[in-house]
Amino acid sequence: MSTIPRELTRYYRLLRRHGINDSHSGNASARDAEHLWITPTGACADDLQSWQLIRCPLTGGACARASADLALHRAVYQFNPKAQAVLHAHGSYAVALTLTGRDYVPADLEGGLYFPRVPVIDMAYDEYFEQSPERVGKALSEFPIAIVRGHGMYAWGDDLDQAYKWICSLELSASVRYHALCAGTRSAIEDGA
Numbered sequence: 001m002s003t004i005p006r007e008l009t010r011y012y013r014l015l016r017r018h019g020i021n022d023s024h025s026g027n028a029s030a031r032d033a034e035h036l037w038i039t040p041t042g043a044c045a046d047d048l049q050s051w052q053l054i055r056c057p058l059t060g061g062a063c064a065r066a067s068a069d070l071a072l073h074r075a076v077y078q079f080n081p082k083a084q085a086v087l088h089a090h091g092s093y094a095v096a097l098t099l100t101g102r103d104y105v106p107a108d109l110e111g112g113l114y115f116p117r118v119p120v121i122d123m124a125y126d127e128y129f130e131q132s133p134e135r136v137g138k139a140l141s142e143f144p145i146a147i148v149r150g151h152g153m154y155a156w157g158d159d160l161d162q163a164y165k166w167i168c169s170l171e172l173s174a175s176v177r178y179h180a181l182c183a184g185t186r187s188a189i190e191d192g193a
């Protein structure tokens, strides 16, 4: 029996526990050879069970009960053969600070080491499902993490732990910047806002 469903459930719950997702937002997948495991549509992170995870072919059409972002996850694995896991979260600091649509450039040391620049993908909200697979997939073939403006971040990793690290690091970096703006130790002008 694959251990992937249990690990996916664990990381999906961690994103919620640490406030980077709400009860039902975000999703998670991991590659399993020519298939992927993904969280079900409408999943609640507070009580998701590993037996509820969905196994889908890596390519193809609809897969019953899979996350509405299935096509996006498939695109990431197709554009980036190194990707073994993809996590999506609605980190409020990262989303709030990039509503301008400009790419995110960390002000803190660790953020800058991990992500000298994080692309912000801007698309009309009503065109999200049409455009997001190709645009996010292409961005994640060049960058470890990307932000969809007004929505959330997507990260890939060699494994779930690495994707989780990128999500947590970006959200912490964005919170540092937010608090610096509030404290007046960095101005919005410096940030190009």
Ligand SMILES: [Zn+2]
Residues within 6 Å of the ligand: 025, 026, 088, 089, 090, 151, 152
């Ligand atoms: Zn989302």
